[in-house]
Amino acid sequence: xxxxxxxxxxxxxxxxxxxxxxxxxxxxxxxxxxxxxxxxxxxxxxxxxxxxxxxxxxxxxxxxxxxxxxxxxxxxxxxxxxxxxxxxxxxxxxxxxxxxxxxxxxxxxxxxxxxxxxxxxxxxxxxxxxxxxxxxxxxxxxxxxxxxxxxxxxxxxxxxxxxxxxxxxxxxxxxxxxxxxxxxxxxxxxxxxxxxxxxxxxxxxxxxxxxxxxxxxxxxxxxxxxxxxxxxxxxxxxxxxxxxxxxxxxxxxxxxxxxxxxxxxxxxxxxxxxxxxxxxxxxxxxxxxxxxxxxxxxx
Numbered sequence: 671x672x673x674x675x676x677x678x679x680x681x682x683x684x685x686x687x688x689x690x691x692x693x694x695x696x697x698x699x700x701x702x703x704x705x706x707x708x709x710x711x712x713x714x715x716x717x718x719x720x721x722x723x724x725x726x727x728x729x730x731x732x733x734x735x736x737x738x739x740x741x742x743x744x745x746x747x748x749x750x751x752x753x754x755x756x757x758x759x760x761x762x763x764x765x766x767x768x769x770x771x772x773x774x775x776x777x778x779x780x781x782x783x784x785x786x787x788x789x790x791x792x793x794x795x796x797x798x799x800x801x802x803x804x805x806x807x808x809x810x811x812x813x814x815x816x817x818x819x820x821x822x823x824x825x826x827x828x829x830x831x832x833x834x835x836x837x838x839x840x841x842x843x844x845x846x847x848x849x850x851x852x853x854x855x856x857x858x859x860x861x862x863x864x865x866x867x868x869x870x871x872x873x874x875x876x877x878x879x880x881x882x883x884x885x886x887x888x889x890x891x892x893x894x895x896x897x898x899x900x901x902x903x904x905x906x907x908x909x910x911x912x913x914x915x916x917x918x919x920x921x922x923x924x925x926x927x928x929x930x931x932x933x934x935x936x937x938x939x940x941x942x943x944x945x946x947x948x949x950x951x952x953x954x955x956x957x958x959x960x961x962x963x964x965x966x967x968x969x
Contacts (some may be wrong), residue, residue: 684961687769767820
């Protein structure tokens with residue numbers, strides 16, 4: 671009886687196809703496991719966009735690293751994702767660094783702080799420095815992360831002002847995101863000290879929680895794949911409807927939309943989406959997908 675209870679307790683962990691942000695590298699130099707990054711002990715995602723821990727996650731491996739990693743503008747900074755702390759859960763782990771079905775974008779945000787080793791993520795203003803979504807061949811940022819053995823790298827903007835920052839690495843898994851509240855958010859925050867002569871304080875900022883919302887759906891490829899819908903032009907181009915304001919504002923069915931009537935937001939979240947058809951096959955090759963959050967900082 672005790673053995674069966676123990677096995678039952680282990681099943682969620684063994685069956686999970688999730689991931690943890692756990693290492694940071696600069697120009698290819700790896701700082702080590704859980705060094706300079708707040709590494710969650712659980713690989714489970716956050717699914718509530720209003721969760722207070724959606725900025726940097728929670729339940730960190732102890733002791734939390736106090737290292738602040740030195741970087742400068744133009745450096746290549748990378749974060750490693752793995753199925754469990756240490757990487758693969760077992761030899762040949764098919765869900766390392768994450769299950770192949772968990773397609774979606776990879777994103778990096780930064781927030782200026784006075785001391786990266788001790789700063790709380792609560793109340794910070796975050797600006798986006800990199801993102802990788804869906805390309806014209808149907809490959810997602812997560813696909814490229816998997817091909818790169820869990821690493822996601824970006825070039826640190828050369829114009830950033832010197833000082834301490836938290837770097838927020840994020841994956842949004844969209845395999846179940848056709849239903850509200852089912853997108854999976856994985857995140858981890860690294861601790862950086864930027865040097866250089868830059869003066870930029872970053873681009874448009876958002877808060878976590880607050881940056882994402884389920885009010886709008888920006889990507890509906892399933893409709894576009896159905897002939898009866900794909901052939902329908904924008905309602906505004908049909909004379910019978912063109913003079914009716916409500917219809918004139920509705921785009922063609924199957925075309926990416928940035929808002930719903932009277933619900934447009936500054937940061938239209940691409941988190942209520944259908945990326946698989948009824949047969950479980952990926953759809954959307956070449957179809958626009960709007961990554962949630964503000965525009966990436968440009969120097």
